Amino acid sequence: MNQHMPPEPVPFIDIGAQRRRLGKSIDEAVGRVLAHCQFVNGPEVTALEQALAQFSGARHVVSCASGTDALLMVLMAENVGRGDAVLCPSFTFCATGEAVALTGATPVFVDVDEATFNMDAASLKRGIVTARKLGLKPRAIIPVDLFGQSADHDAIAAVAEAEGLFVLDDAAQGFGASYNGRRLGTFGRATATSFFPAKPLGCYGDGGAIFTDDAALAERLRSIRVHGQGADKYDNVRLGLTGRLDTVQAAVLLEKLKIFDGEIAARNEAAERYSRGLGNVVTVPLLAAGCTSVWAQYTIRLPKGVDRDGFAAALKAKGVPTAIYYPKSMHQQTAYRDFPVAEGGLSASERLSADVISLPMHAYLDAPAQERVIAAVRSAL
Numbered sequence: 245m246n247q248h249m250p251p252e253p254v255p256f257i258d259i260g261a262q263r264r265r266l267g268k269s270i271d272e273a274v275g276r277v278l279a280h281c282q283f284v285n286g287p288e289v290t291a292l293e294q295a296l297a298q299f300s301g302a303r304h305v306v307s308c309a310s311g312t313d314a315l316l317m318v319l320m321a322e323n324v325g326r327g328d329a330v331l332c333p334s335f336t337f338c339a340t341g342e343a344v345a346l347t348g349a350t351p352v353f354v355d356v357d358e359a360t361f362n363m364d365a366a367s368l369k370r371g372i373v374t375a376r377k378l379g380l381k382p383r384a385i386i387p388v389d390l391f392g393q394s395a396d397h398d399a400i401a402a403v404a405e406a407e408g409l410f411v412l413d414d415a416a417q418g419f420g421a422s423y424n425g426r427r428l429g430t431f432g433r434a435t436a437t438s439f440f441p442a443k444p445l446g447c448y449g450d451g452g453a454i455f456t457d458d459a460a461l462a463e464r465l466r467s468i469r470v471h472g473q474g475a476d477k478y479d480n481v482r483l484g485l486t487g488r489l490d491t492v493q494a495a496v497l498l499e500k501l502k503i504f505d506g507e508i509a510a511r512n513e514a515a516e517r518y519s520r521g522l523g524n525v526v527t528v529p530l531l532a533a534g535c536t537s538v539w540a541q542y543t544i545r546l547p548k549g550v551d552r553d554g555f556a557a558a559l560k561a562k563g564v565p566t567a568i569y570y571p572k573s574m575h576q577q578t579a580y581r582d583f584p585v586a587e588g589g590l591s592a593s594e595r596l597s598a599d600v601i602s603l604p605m606h607a608y609l610d611a612p613a614q615e616r617v618i619a620a621v622r623s624a625l
């Protein structure tokens with residue numbers, strides 16, 4: 245490399261490194277689908293659902309077309325709709341609240357804990373009060389395992405039980421993580437995840453899955469996945485979607501699942517290296533007791549007074565990309581600002597949206613690349 249040229253940027257996520265590692269096995273897996281031509285409902289789809297059930301400990305797995313569909317399908321299967329309230333954190337990707345609004349129900353946004361970025365049980369309780377005051381019927385809670393770390397599922401389950409609500413866990417970023425030794429996929433009535441390529445377990449397009457121990461719910465989900473089919477596909481007993489996962493994506497995921505545990509370990513090593521290198525200059529992410537993370541993002545908070553845009557520009561000049569998840573909380577978005585928020589406001593979400601920034605994170609991030617990131621962060625402050 246010419247010494248006057250800037251160094252190659254560190255990849256923010258590195259789907260290419262994994263592709264090179266898995267090259268032949270993925271080519272062969274996709275080749276098998278191309279040979280048998282069952283592009284919808286092929287044998288890989290059933291095999292993947294079984295493998296995911298085994299991996300997570302959930303009894304039933306229903307694969308589907310995206311993480312958003314996974315959330316929406318569970319709400320549809322539970323007849324959530326107009327007049328109902330569903331409690332969700334505001335500091336999340338928009339799909340969490342979007343799935344609720346698409347059913348006609350009202351998302352009620354609650355605050356998060358500033359240290360873990362995950363749903364705050366005290367704000368959740370206030371949000372339920374708010375919903376009732378507005379004449380809405382609280383039905384469900386959607387905690388999010390944000391940035392890969394499991395939410396406080398015991399605290400949320402206690403509120404759900406006391407209030408008679410069901411829990412739909414949004415593990416789109418956290419699938420593979422655990423809470424008190426149990427993998428996500430086994431908390432609440434159902435868990436939704438996404439296989440979007442940038443998620444910790446991603447495919448080569450869009451995909452998702454739903455996990456549940458409830459056999460009757462799994463049956464309804466399998467019906468909703470195919471236009472609400474009954475006895476056969478020309479018997480429609482409810483509203484549904486074209487919600488299937490393609491066979492090619494299932495074939496890709498089966499290969500990736502084989503190395504997922506190792507990748508989770510590598511992501512945790514990378515997170516530990518970051519925290520050792522940066523813990524004394526920025527606020528590094530905190531793992532709560534009993535929680536693990538798959539580090540979908542490694543998100544830091546900048547000290548007061550540091551200009552975030554200037555900081556990002558200084559890193560970029562050194563070949564270190566950054567991203568802001570999320571510059572606006574959901575209740576600050578044009579499409580969602582008219583929905584209710586929990587009494588007491590969402591000040592933690594608003595503060596986080598103003599000062600978080602995410603650093604490169606993936607399973608193929610080696611120590612030298614991380615040293616570059618750490619040095620760039622330290623010099624930019």
Ligand SMILES: *Cc1c(COP(=O)(O)O)cnc(C)c1O
Binds near residue numbers: 311336
């Ligand atoms: C990505 C994501 C989703 C949606 O998944 P898609 O597969 O993109 O539809 C839902 N919730 C959260 C928290 C996400 O990060």
